[in-house]
Amino acid sequence: MHILTPETAEDFERYFALRWRILRQPWGQPLGSERDTLETQSWHRMACVEERIPVGVARLHLNNPEQAQIRYMAVEHDRQRQGIGVALALELEKVARLLGADEIVLHARDDSIGFYEHLGYRVTAPAHTLYETIRHSEMHKRLR
Numbered sequence: 001m002h003i004l005t006p007e008t009a010e011d012f013e014r015y016f017a018l019r020w021r022i023l024r025q026p027w028g029q030p031l032g033s034e035r036d037t038l039e040t041q042s043w044h045r046m047a048c049v050e051e052r053i054p055v056g057v058a059r060l061h062l063n064n065p066e067q068a069q070i071r072y073m074a075v076e077h078d079r080q081r082q083g084i085g086v087a088l089a090l091e092l093e094k095v096a097r098l099l100g101a102d103e104i105v106l107h108a109r110d111d112s113i114g115f116y117e118h119l120g121y122r123v124t125a126p127a128h129t130l131y132e133t134i135r136h137s138e139m140h141k142r143l144r
């Protein structure tokens with residue numbers, strides 16, 4: 001498995017398609033709902049087994065010079081629990097350190113809190129509820 005940066009239009013098409021399929025389609029959300037206004041100011045990574053076919057995706061952006069945020073972590077259903085999520089998160093933590101950030105914040109779905117705790121993130125506050133059903137918690141990790 002390799003962690004790559006999506007570069008071409010085809011890479012990004014596959015990257016966003018996976019994000020949508022895992023994080024939006026199950027809740028009946030349309031194509032496009034998987035993106036926000038920060039895509040061009042973010043760092044994107046995809047985990048690939050075959051050449052440039054993503055089986056996992058994740059994004060990082062800066063909220064301010066000290067704080068980075070991870071969003072849109074998604075791993076193909078039949079590839080979960082194989083270490084792909086950890087590899088993506090560690091790669092984004094590396095990017096955050098290179099950017100000079102001191103901490104990472106994220107909003108975890110209830111189902112994924114255990115995954116982020118495994119990586120050393122701690123719940124700090126309740127966060128939003130998406131589509132009136134998916135509860136989130138704010139989690140933090142210090143990088144230094």
Ligand SMILES: CC(C)(COP(=O)(O)OP(=O)(O)OC[C@H]1O[C@@H](n2cnc3c(N)ncnc32)[C@H](O)[C@@H]1OP(=O)(O)O)[C@@H](O)C(=O)NCCC(=O)NCCS
Nearest residue numbers: 073074075080081082083084085086108109112114115118
């Ligand atoms: C959450 C997600 C990104 C984790 O990626 P993954 O590749 O499945 O996770 P990993 O295999 O790297 O997990 C490593 C460890 O984290 C922990 N972990 C992973 N998923 C977990 C879960 N759902 N609950 C509790 N602990 C979990 C386990 O300790 C696991 O090690 P183990 O399999 O040896 O027990 C992935 O399951 C996913 O895409 N889920 C659906 C979308 C989602 O919820 N995204 C997060 C939005 S906030």
